Amino acid sequence: MHEIARTSSTNKPASDSQAPSAPGTKRRLSKTHLDYWRARIKRPFYTRAGVRYEAPNFSVELQHQGKRRNWSLGTPNRDAAAGRSKEIYLHLVTNGWEATIGKFRPRTVPERKIHLTVGEFIAEVKHVASGRERTIESYAKALRKIVSDVFPVSTKGSKLDRRGGGHARWLEAIHSRRLAELTPQKIQEWKRTFIARAGTDPIAIRSARTSANTFLGCAKSLFSRGIIRQLTHIELPSPLPFEGVEFEPRQSKKYYSRIQVPELIAQARTDLAQEHPEVFKIFLLALFTGLRRSEIDLLEWPAFRWDESALGIEPTKFFHPKSEDSIGVIPIEAELLEVFRGYRARASGPFVIESDQPPRLGATFTYYRCDEHFRFLIQWLRKHGIDNAKPLHTLRKEFGSQLCAAHGIYAASRGLRHADIAITSSYYTDSKARAVVGLGHLLAEQKIVPLPVPEKKVRKQPNRSRSPN
DSSP states (O other), X not given: OOOEEESSTTOOOOOSSOOOOOTTSOOOOOTTSXXXXXXXXXXXXXXXXXXXXXXXXXXXXXXXXXXXXXXXXXXXXXXXXXXXXXXXXXXXXXXXXXXXXXXXXXXXXXXXXXXXXXXXXHHHHHHHOOSOHHHHHXXXXXXXXXXXXXXXXXXXXXXXXXXXXXXXXXXXXXXTSBGGGSOHHHHHHHHHHHHHTTTTOHHHHHHHHHHHHHHHHHHHHTTOHHHHTTOTTXXXXXXXXXXXXXXOOOOOXXXXXXXXXXXXXXXHHHHTTXXXXXXXXXXXXXXXXXXXXXXXXXXXXXXXXXXXXXXXXXXXXXXXXXXXXXXXXXXXXXXXXXXXXXXXXXXXXXXSSOOSSOOOTTOSSOOOTTXXXXXXXXXXXXXXXXXXXXXXXXXXXXXXXXHHHHHOHHHHHHHHTOSOHHHHHHHOOOOOSOOOOSOTHHHHSSOOOOOOOOOOOOOOOOOOOOOOO
């Protein structure tokens, strides 16, 4: 069958020969001529959501031995695409479809990797995981923590020494461990040892159990079914490291308010409002709107919906919410709105909290542009009675507690923007106010006299006593 190259169904077959053309007619080019292919390559288009897009690279339609294929040429340069079309076509005519596909479209089957190290496994997971890079890195940190406890390493310098290379050496030692060495038995033993370090203090033991569960949960997420299903080119150990490892009993996370809120607000107005306005703004946003630290750090002025008396939390160029459920609108009291109107009039930049530090896009580590302000507020809160591990986050919990007490747990869940009401109920006790339907007044309009209770007829019991002998 005659071989042809086509760009569309309207193209006519071209002759392989360069027969003399009649005077006044256009000369037909040979398929060995680049101009022949320049005229036949094209950029294909596709439509998505009703919008037409053009592909960046050229392609050509080839036909041979009754088969036709659209062939991507992998280049946006017309001359290079024409040359590649010619090369593929000539190889196709000489060697056939199978050999041509094998040469110009080889199927690369990745080599199956065995005996993976911890570092190689983390790299593979980051390559296939669909979650946020920062989230995956937090899971990796939890795995490294467990590995470093199970297999203690001694390196020159501290693992926190990033400038002096201590951290890099520690990381290399952890990543070089074989994944197969991290067995479920060793992880189970790690958990017992981790909790035992808390000693006999009941509060410390509860905290250790919670921390152990957090490390286990994060590290185990790297071995989720969705991720493992994509690692088909990797030979994983059997059993997997966290297979069969049980979590500690869940510790109660109920928040019980011990804050005298009016006194705390009055003290903040005295100490912070004038001398430390940025710190005061953080205090107000945490206590009055329940924003998280990252939300406060990157909050921009357009988030304030002045006409609606609300604050909108949504993705921006610099901020990505913790989850889709974290996106929402928070009602704001009129008095708080007026305070921030005043701050807005004096603002010198797009961010609500002003700082000399710029935001960092794509940071895989914990970074806050307002870290200096956060540290100052944390010290201030501890000085005024909020002396726990996370004083700033305690203000968010107090916000949820106040909402829950005043309006119930469903209102608190919406205000805190939790993914599920079960999360809210695990932290907050529902309002103890006794709710009634409010229909009692309908009974008060007319006095209802209860019907008299009918007298019960007493049935005489027969005398069953025996006669004396």
